[in-house]
Amino acid sequence: MRSEIKENSRGDPLDKFAPLLLMQGVTKHFPGVLANDNVTLEVQAGEVHALLGENGAGKTTLMNILYGLYQPDAGKIILQGNPVNIRSPRDSIALGIGMVHQHFKLIYRHTVTENVALGLKDLPFWFPTRVVEKELREMSERYNFPVEPRAPLWQLSVGEQQRVEILKTLYRGANILILDEPTSVLTPQESENLFKALYKIKEEGKAVIFITHKLEEVMKIADRVTVMRKGRVVKTLPVAEADKNSLSQMMVGRKVSFQFSKKAVPPKDKEEMLVVKDLYSLSDRNYTALKGVSFTVQSGEILGIAGVSGNGQRELVEVITGLRSAQKGKVMIRGQDLTNYSARRVEKTGVAHIPEDRLRMGIVPEMSVSNNLILRHHYRPPFAEGPFLKIRQIHSFANQVIEEYDILTPSLRTPAKLLSGGNIQKLILARELSSKPHLIVAAHPTYGLDIAATEQIRYLLLQQREGGAAILLVSGDLEEIMALSDRIAVMFEGEIIGLLSASEANPESLGLMMAGEHQEVLRS
Numbered sequence: 284m285r286s287e288i289k290e291n292s293r294g295d296p297l298d299k300f301a302p303l304l305l306m307q308g309v310t311k312h313f314p315g316v317l318a319n320d321n322v323t324l325e326v327q328a329g330e331v332h333a334l335l336g337e338n339g340a341g342k343t344t345l346m347n348i349l350y351g352l353y354q355p356d357a358g359k360i361i362l363q364g365n366p367v368n369i370r371s372p373r374d375s376i377a378l379g380i381g382m383v384h385q386h387f388k389l390i391y392r393h394t395v396t397e398n399v400a401l402g403l404k405d406l407p408f409w410f411p412t413r414v415v416e417k418e419l420r421e422m423s424e425r426y427n428f429p430v431e432p433r434a435p436l437w438q439l440s441v442g443e444q445q446r447v448e449i450l451k452t453l454y455r456g457a458n459i460l461i462l463d464e465p466t467s468v469l470t471p472q473e474s475e476n477l478f479k480a481l482y483k484i485k486e487e488g489k490a491v492i493f494i495t496h497k498l499e500e501v502m503k504i505a506d507r508v509t510v511m512r513k514g515r516v517v518k519t520l521p522v523a524e525a526d527k528n529s530l531s532q533m534m535v536g537r538k539v540s541f542q543f544s545k546k547a548v549p550p551k552d553k554e555e556m557l558v559v560k561d562l563y564s565l566s567d568r569n570y571t572a573l574k575g576v577s578f579t580v581q582s583g584e585i586l587g588i589a590g591v592s593g594n595g596q597r598e599l600v601e602v603i604t605g606l607r608s609a610q611k612g613k614v615m616i617r618g619q620d621l622t623n624y625s626a627r628r629v630e631k632t633g634v635a636h637i638p639e640d641r642l643r644m645g646i647v648p649e650m651s652v653s654n655n656l657i658l659r660h661h662y663r664p665p666f667a668e669g670p671f672l673k674i675r676q677i678h679s680f681a682n683q684v685i686e687e688y689d690i691l692t693p694s695l696r697t698p699a700k701l702l703s704g705g706n707i708q709k710l711i712l713a714r715e716l717s718s719k720p721h722l723i724v725a726a727h728p729t730y731g732l733d734i735a736a737t738e739q740i741r742y743l744l745l746q747q748r749e750g751g752a753a754i755l756l757v758s759g760d761l762e763e764i765m766a767l768s769d770r771i772a773v774m775f776e777g778e779i780i781g782l783l784s785a786s787e788a789n790p791e792s793l794g795l796m797m798a799g800e801h802q803e804v805l806r807s
């Protein structure tokens with residue numbers, strides 16, 4: 284592969300006016316899915332080009348094709364007027380294309396410099412890392428992207444690891460930098476820093492392709508945006524000619540309301556449904572994941588737990604729902620001490636769990652929709668009488684909740700795993716909420732869902748709140764936390780680092796706490 288293209292494959296000189304990148308008529312099938320359907324994308328040098336679409340729209344697939352991870356079934360890739368054949372990431376890197384994935388591909392026991400140097404050719408034989416280190420320091424200065432080249436990777440926060448990935452890509456000479464949903468692992472401040480660096484990068488004449496499903500981000504940093512829906516391009520337009528409403532309509536295919544009405548729940552008869560006191564627990568890897576966590580959740584209240592993922596949220600949910608043991612401290616549910624009781628016992632006390640890992644924990648994937656709907660309730664009336672399951676009761680219950688929760692399924696007998704993500708989540712909520720829980724522990728309830736399903740799930744949670752349930756909402760999505768919560772606790776490194784009422788919270792203050800800055804803790 285040539286690293287610099289001066290002529291096309293026929294030997295014609297390069298067309299100066301051709302776009303930096305043109306993907307033309309790209310089509311890609313996966314078994315049962317048309318992930319990209321005749322997609323055309325044109326990207327200019329010196330622009331941030333947003334690739335906007337809901338989950339499953341085909342954004343990652345398109346970029347994986349450009350990066351050489353997948354071969355398209357049809358279509359062309361043309362760089363500065365020159366058709367190219369990209370068979371692997373090695374080819375794309377040689378052509379100046381770099382991609383930072385949602386899940387990083389770094390080596391944890393290596394230092395930052397070693398990670399960047401890995402696989403580089405043309406390094407001096409003696410002390411090769413010195414050259415890389417020097418260049419890295421210069422680059423991190425230039426982009427205002429602080430990283431310590433000698434730090435081992437395991438010491439870095441997720442945000443810092445992302446910087447390493449970006450610097451590594453630029454070090455390899457990327458002219459086209461692809462970032463796949465980069466802000467999903469960042470605090471608001473880290474996102475701001477990233478945006479500033481992207482500004483510098485585009486000023487140098489490089490192109491940035493920024494994959495996102497967040498409209499605010501498009502409006503904030505992109506010059507142009509290409510909207511995808513169901514594998515197709517809906518439109519490419521300058522951001523100056525777009526607004527949130529028009530973009531969301533293109534993305535979803537219909538009008539979307541961003542308004543939620545959160546009704547006040549009268550304070551009378553409030554009951555402390557969940558009291559967590561000085562809780563300690565170990566992670567799977569045996570470090571202390573919870574370090575003295577305390578809070579309460581009342582009936583008719585949503586307590587949001589904000590934080591960058593990996594700061595103890597998962598362990599907290601598991602200890603409360605009986606899936607992980609506490610080393611110390613207490614979990615009181617409706618006045619009963621349920622510390623270290625089984626998940627079944629906790630559930631019987633009136634606790635619903637909307638798990639983070641839907642497919643593994645929320646459903647039995649091979650089992651039918653109707654059986655999934657009565658899972659864990661099947662041994663009780665009205666579904667069972669002695670040892671016999673009552674099929675007719677089960678079916679009428681299933682039909683009723685399918686209607687009520689608007690679950691799209693071909694039939695009651697369809698295996699649950701064949702439903703879309705949003706419908707699987709609605710199935711889980713239907714089952715969990717039909718037992719009229721007093722406490723709902725919801726972990727990332729709308730993660731990865733499309734806008735319509737997200738709206739429905741949020742509406743259902745607010746409805747439960749109005750009905751007097753207490754809700755512990757763990758979410759990495761600040762917008763969701765702020766839209767739904769009455770109070771917000773921020774977790775950082777296993778502690779509640781701040782607790783505020785929703786009315787005094789804003790993205791800046793929450794972001795600072797998510798990055799570990801202590802704020803006054805409200806005692807309420």
Ligand SMILES: Nc1ncnc2c1ncn2[C@@H]1O[C@H](COP(=O)(O)OP(=O)(O)O)[C@@H](O)[C@H]1O
Nearest residue numbers: 313316318336337338339340341342343344345
């Ligand atoms: N490796 C794969 N095998 C099978 N199906 C896939 C694969 N990658 C993506 N898909 C499917 O292709 C569609 C588009 O996915 P993707 O490109 O990841 O969307 P996006 O990045 O916009 O969320 C989805 O229906 C997804 O399930």
Ligand SMILES: [Mg+2]
Nearest residue numbers: 342343344463
């Ligand atoms: Mg994707």
